[in-house]
Amino acid sequence: MLQQFNQKNRDLLININGELVHRDEAGISPFDSAVQGGDAVWEGLRLYEGRIFKLRQHLDRLRGSALAIAFDSIPSHEEITDQIRRTLAANGMRDGVHIRLTLTRGVKITSGMDPRLNQAGPTLIVLAEHKPPVYDTGGISLITSSVRRFPPDCLDPKIHSANLLQSILAKIEANVAGADDAVMLDMRGFIAETNATHLFIVQDGQLATSRTVACPEGITRSTVLALCREHGIPVAERDISLAEAYRADEVFCTGTMGELASVTAIDGRTIGDGAPGAVARRLSDLYRELTAEGGESVI
DSSP: OOOOOOGGGTTOEEEETTEEEETTTOOOOTTBHHHHHOOEEEEEEEEETTEETTHHHHHHHHHHHHHHTTOSOOOOHHHHHHHHHHHHHHHTOOSSEEEEEEEEOOEESSSSSOGGGEEEOOEEEEEEEEOOOOSOTTOEEEEEOSOOOOOHHHHOTTSOBSOOHHHHHHHHHHHHHTOSEEEEEOTTSSEEEESSSEEEEEETTEEEEOOTTSSOOOHHHHHHHHHHHHTTOOEEEOOOOHHHHHTOSEEEEEETTTEEEEEEEETTEEOTTSSOOHHHHHHHHHHHHHHHHOSEEOO
8 A cells, every 4th residue: 555646735734833835945944853753743634524533532632642742732623623624625625525633842952862952833734635545445454563652651643753763663564574464462462453543353343442541542443432332333442452453353443545445465374255345344334424424614
């Protein structure tokens, strides 16, 4: 799975602290915290017919992450939403759009890691692209990465930070192995998530997904859990081993960038019959119904 350049994005306008700049001219200071140390938090949003799905939950998580790492200043939900609206309007966007929000601690007076050096900020970046869900609807393949997800006592995954080096290293291993993405284990050897998404397994009609011990509190993940409970689909949040995934009837992943995507192979093992399963298809249909109706209007 390699994303391709979309010609619709050739002349994107990027919003940096309220200033709309052509993608070829956009930039932030080399003294910005995101450049200096990955000191930033982020969210991925998806636009459906002029509405952003679960916008409030995403902005709550952005704010919670910024509070957890002691940002001095955090824009209000209303301020961020206004900048999203301006960005979408400037680019003439309404549907099939993915939005990357990045909030950095801001600009430092000199190079260094000390947050007291940040005397201007934060920096808010709104990057909206024409981008449909990125995964192959026919199913994706995974390998297991040697890179482990941190537990909360090392780096709490509830902080949705822009320091993605763990995920990048895992993705490199997937690329070398010819797989789409990589399964990442926690320090105890249980499945945490992939380098980019949460995982669900299905066995005998029962769903399970990992506890949020070494993975973030995913918004698509929580939406799928709510759909299961609403529609009487048995589901549990628990530790899951690789062996359980290998022998599962179905495996699928969830995330804003790719919505719900079936996994048809892990570490060379075919999952189920090697095609998207009935439970994943049903939940995908229910999820599409939600996104067709819900969300906050920003157009």
